Amino acid sequence: MAGGTSGARGCLGDALLGLLLCSVTLALEVSVGKAPVIYVQNGTDVLLPCTFTSCIGIDRANFTWIRNHTEIFKGVVKNKDSKPEPYQGYKYDFKYRLPPDVALSKDNREFNISLELLDAEFSDSGKYTCFVKNPKEKNANHSDTITLKVVVELEKVDNTVTKIIVSVVGGVIGLLILIMVIKKATLFILKKTRQKKECLVSSSVNDNTENGLAGSKAEQKSTPKA
CATH class of the missing domain: 1.20.5 (Single alpha-helices involved in coiled-coils or other helix-helix interfaces)
Incomplete structure (x- = not known):
């Protein structure tokens, strides 16, 4: 019984520690990366990056992409073992799609919900907001925004x-x-x-000393008497 009690206390301690860590950091966090602005050449494809993390877990987490103030895509991640997929019944522009090679979450906490924009046009420039809502966290929501600029030609870095x-x-x-x-x-x-x-x-x-030159020992000898 003592062993079972201590084991139960250990599990309880781990659970409390997990809750504490979640309370210190955001339970739900959305990120579009470190670069606030991305550039794309007119007529080419571009990936709008976005990931979200949750240490509590997910249950049909809904995500929405918004360009300026208009919804352009809506999707869902059903659970930790599911890839993101378009929301059923939602009509969206086919120039936006989820990357076909998106990977599953490695640690069951971070999920990739990046959006691919096909054949970008100048009119596609603007602010893109990635918004996530997780019902498992009492509908907690979070968002992050990135700016897209469509240009005629990408600048070459001159070194x-x-x-x-x-x-x-x-x-x-x-x-x-x-x-x-x-x-x-x-x-x-x-x-x-x-x-x-x-x-x-x-x-x-x-040499001068030995040869009897000026200042040598030879001068110092007395002259012999006649």
Whole structure:
């Protein structure tokens, strides 16, 4: 009985911890990614990203995509083992669809409800809101918005300035290293030259002393008497 009681207390503790974690963070959270604006070239397809998470679980979670103030798509995720699918009976524009290769949730918490826009036109530019409602969380709802801009041509990133800056910085560093090497080599040569000169001077003095030149020991001897 003691073991069963402790096991029950452990499960209760885990459950309370789970509820606490859910209360600290949002039980239902929707995200369209980190980029607030996405660009697409006119006449091409684009993916409008959106995922939602729920640590409590889902039961027929409804999601809606809204462009500016108009609904464009409505779908449902029935349970944690289901892929998102269009809402039955809802009439929507066929230029919007769910990606065919969307994967199931790996941890049963995060669900991908991204929407694909086919053959984007300039009129498709605007704000797209991903809205989710989860009946299992007492119809808790959450949303996030992303801006789409349809352009004539996507801008190519020019790295010329960056390359120039990197080249200049690299050249300066290389020049500083070369100067330091030359300085060290010059000091080394000067040191060796000075030591050689000192050696020559010392050797010359010794030779003069031994040959009886001025200042040598020979001058210091007394002159012999007649």
